[in-house]
Amino acid sequence: xxxxxxxxxxxxxxxxxxxxxxxxxxxxxxxxxxxxxxxxxxxxxxxxxxxxxxxxxxxxxxxxxxxxxxxxxxxxxxxxxxxxxxxxxxxxxxxxxxxxxxxxxxxxxxxxxxxxxxxxxxxxxxxxxxxxxxxxxxxxxxxxxxxxxxxxxxxxxxxxxxxxxxxxxxxxxxxxxxxxxxxxxxxxxxxxxxxxxxxxxxxxxxxxxxxxxxxxxxxxxxxxxxxxxxxxxxxxxxxxxxxxxxxxxxxxxxxxxxxxxxxxxxxxxxxxxxxxxxxxxxxxxxxxxxxxxxxxxxxxxxxxxxxxxxxxxxxxxxxxxxxxxxxxxxxxxxxxxxxxxxxxxxxxxxxxxxxxxxxxxxxxxxxxxxxxxxxxxxxxxxxxxxxxxxxxxxxxxxxxxxxxxxxxxxxxxxxxxxxxxxxxxxxxxxxxxxxxxxxxxxxxxxxxxxxxxxxxxxxxxxxxxxxxxxxx
Ligand code: FAD
Ligand code: NAP
Numbered sequence: 341x342x343x344x345x346x347x348x349x350x351x352x353x354x355x356x357x358x359x360x361x362x363x364x365x366x367x368x369x370x371x372x373x374x375x376x377x378x379x380x381x382x383x384x385x386x387x388x389x390x391x392x393x394x395x396x397x398x399x400x401x402x403x404x405x406x407x408x409x410x411x412x413x414x415x416x417x418x419x420x421x422x423x424x425x426x427x428x429x430x431x432x433x434x435x436x437x438x439x440x441x442x443x444x445x446x447x448x449x450x451x452x453x454x455x456x457x458x459x460x461x462x463x464x465x466x467x468x469x470x471x472x473x474x475x476x477x478x479x480x481x482x483x484x485x486x487x488x489x490x491x492x493x494x495x496x497x498x499x500x501x502x503x504x505x506x507x508x509x510x511x512x513x514x515x516x517x518x519x520x521x522x523x524x525x526x527x528x529x530x531x532x533x534x535x536x537x538x539x540x541x542x543x544x545x546x547x548x549x550x551x552x553x554x555x556x557x558x559x560x561x562x563x564x565x566x567x568x569x570x571x572x573x574x575x576x577x578x579x580x581x582x583x584x585x586x587x588x589x590x591x592x593x594x595x596x597x598x599x600x601x602x603x604x605x606x607x608x609x610x611x612x613x614x615x616x617x618x619x620x621x622x623x624x625x626x627x628x629x630x631x632x633x634x635x636x637x638x639x640x641x642x643x644x645x646x647x648x649x650x651x652x653x654x655x656x657x658x659x660x661x662x663x664x665x666x667x668x669x670x671x672x673x674x675x676x677x678x679x680x681x682x683x684x685x686x687x688x689x690x691x692x693x694x695x696x697x698x699x700x701x702x703x704x705x706x707x708x709x710x711x712x713x714x715x716x717x718x719x720x721x722x723x724x725x726x727x728x729x730x731x732x733x734x735x736x737x738x739x740x741x742x743x744x745x746x747x748x749x750x751x752x753x754x755x756x757x758x759x760x761x762x763x764x765x766x767x768x769x770x771x772x773x774x775x776x777x778x779x780x781x782x783x784x785x786x787x788x789x790x791x792x793x794x795x796x797x798x799x800x801x802x803x804x805x806x807x808x809x810x811x812x
Contacts, residue, residue: 363388363430364751365761367452367717369439369688370459371395372402373733374723374740376422378456379431381744386751391431392452392762394443397491398435398774398806399782400426402460404733405799406490409516410531411523413796418733426776432762435774436807440688442771449716451764454747456720457692457700457707458740461683461729467508470635472679475499475642480513480680487520487537489799491806494536499642500544502675506646508633509680510553511561515570517678518549522576522623532790532797550672551627554651554663557588557606558595560627564602571609576623580610584629595658634669636677645673683729699728705743706750715757720747778810785809 366382368375371393379391399405401419408415426433437443439459448455464481466472476499485493505521507514520528525542533541553560571578585607592603630651637645648670651663684698693708695701700721701708707719722743723736731739766773774782782800789798800806 361388362758363390364453365389365451365759366391366747366751367448367455367761367765368393369448369455369457370402370723370725371397371400371433371435372458372460372723373404373418373422373736374458374460374725375402375456376400376418376425377737377740378458378722378744378747380421380425381741382748383425383428383431385745385748389430389751390761393426393431393433394437394439394448395433395435396438396459398803398810399779400433400435406485406488408488409484409520410488410533411519411527413531415733433774433776433779434762435779435810436772436803437769438688440690443765443768445689445691445719446716447768448765449719451759451761452717453759454720454751455717456722456743456747457688457725458721458723459685459688459725461685461724463684463686464679465682465684467633467679467681469633471638471643472636474636474638476675477636477643477677477679480507480509480517480678481683483517483678484513487533487541489532489534489801491801491803494801498540499676500540500546503545504548504550504674505546505676505678506550506552506672506674507678507680508552508646509561509682510551510559510627511680511682512563512566514551514678514680515562515566517680518551518625519566519570519573521546522549522570522573522625524574530794532795532799534799534801535793546676547623549623549625550674551625552631552633552646552648552672553627553629554632555661556629556653557585558591558599558603558658559661560602560606564598564605567602567605570625571605573625575621576625577613577616577619578609578625578627579613580606580626581628582610584627585610628672630663631670631672632663632665637671642675643677644675645671646677647671683724685725685729697728699726702726705739705746717759718747718750772807772811774807774810781812782806782809 368379375393404416425431464479478498482493482496486496507517528538589607592600595603631648632651634647634649636643649665650668652666653661654664655661693701702721705720705722705726707721720743722740727739786797786799790796
């Protein structure tokens with residue numbers, strides 16, 4: 341054992357760690373897929389370890405619970421793996437604790453050997469154009485949160501009484517929003533969509549939904565499975581603009597396989613639309629390309645249209661092509677707009693340094709620090725906070741495993757001080773904390789509420805109610 345002259349902290353080398361059977365303490369901040377998958381990997385590879393997962397909400401699972409669309413229940417199966425892990429004796433879940441608000445990173449670092457930040461990307465990107473804050477211009481992030489029961493979005497005001505709406509952006513979130521708005525209501529009734537959203541969507545008058553992309557059909561960010569689902573919706577016709585596809589058929593065979601198949605599907609749908617009769621009762625889904633929003637038009641502080649700039653593409657290589665504005669503009673009249681142009685991470689703690697891509701500065705998940713101290717926990721980042729807000733759960737999983745592997749390797753080498761983990765942290769916290777047992781009570785309550793209306797669950801959307809149920 342070594343006593344440091346500065347503060348008398350007892351340090352252990354690796355060999356001593358083993359012989360004195362010291363159990364390293366790891367803290368994971370954020371209980372989404374990145375946090376759970378990383379914890380799973382660490383727990384599997386270091387048997388003698390304690391992992392505490394700290395989460396802002398009283399409930400776990402991040403975007404698996406609050407992002408994944410309610411009509412995609414199979415995607416949420418990873419929850420079973422996470423639950424099994426959380427029930428292990430050496431894994432603890434502590435909900436209702438927000439990093440940066442209830443506890444600082446500095447304080448956490450004093451009580452753990454390693455801290456892994458996996459708190460995701462909680463904000464959305466904005467367009468920074470005129471009238472963007474007008475009524476009925478809704479961030480897709482909030483709309484998704486609203487239909488999925490996120491407490492942050494429970495009071496979202498969205499007016500679905502107009503007949504025409506537009507979504508800006510052509511990613512999978514945009515397609516989720518479109519599908520939820522255009523699906524037959526009987527299909528949604530069987531899901532865990534919130535009752536308030538179900539009611540509002542059942543009364544929705546939207547029958548024309550535009551999907552506005554700034555580049556061309558070869559650049560859409562959505563994937564084939566999601567487009568196929570959209571094309572198959574009953575009582576909804578997809579209408580493409582033929583001019584947007586000039587030259588596409590000629591190069592489709594040169595594309596890489598996933599892009600080729602996706603483009604072929606769009607071309608097939610375009611051909612089919614010509615031979616289909618128009619039914620005025622049908623809803624329509626209308627992707628349009630080469631258009632960037634320039635400003636929103638408003639009436640009485642509420643959106644009533646978008647001024648779009650017509651773009652052309654510059655650059656030879658497909659993947660690098662950028663859109664450039666032309667002199668031409670057009671107006672799309674609509675009474676509701678969803679902005680779905682991606683998410684972004686925030687600085688939960690002042691000490692964090694972000695890179696130019698909006699992620700915590702890191703090298704293979706190890707946070708790059710200008711100065712570090714042996715007395716403090718090493719810092720790591722995984723998931724969307726470290727990679728940027730792109731990729732599906734499986735991508736997040738492989739990133740989390742990779743970072744966890746580095747954590748394991750660092751924990752098995754080097755020198756560190758004896759840490760007390762959550763026992764040391766809880767003295768700073770003057771808030772109700774929800775443990776796994778508390779979450780299980782909320783879970784049971786939600787499932788029981790759902791049974792009353794034939795749904796898998798009815799989510800509790802109020803934090804205070806969650807806390808009441810968890811602490812009963
Ligand atoms: P998150 O899942 O966001 O988890 C972050 C966690 O950190 C959250 O629980 C949050 O509450 C918590 N947190 C935030 N701030 C703090 C703080 N200060 N202190 C403590 N905790 C904090 N992928 C698929 O494979 N299939 C899909 O169908 C699919 N649908 C999606 C739908 C939407 C709308 C979105 C946005 C994404 C979807 N994805 C889907 C992608 C998938 O959700 C992500 O890959 C994955 O959730 C990223 O995991 P994460 O752990 O990095 O972040
Ligand atoms: P995304 O895939 O990055 O798509 C963002 C879209 O917004 C793109 O079409 C992009 O166009 C456009 N955009 C960006 N900035 C813009 C601007 N200033 N003006 C106009 N358009 C702009 O983001 P996302 O849809 O939020 O999805 C995030 C991740 O979650 C993705 O990896 C997605 O696959 C995943 N996800 C998966 C599922 C699923 O599997 N079912 C569901 C939801 C989300 P450019 O290409 O021109 O930049």
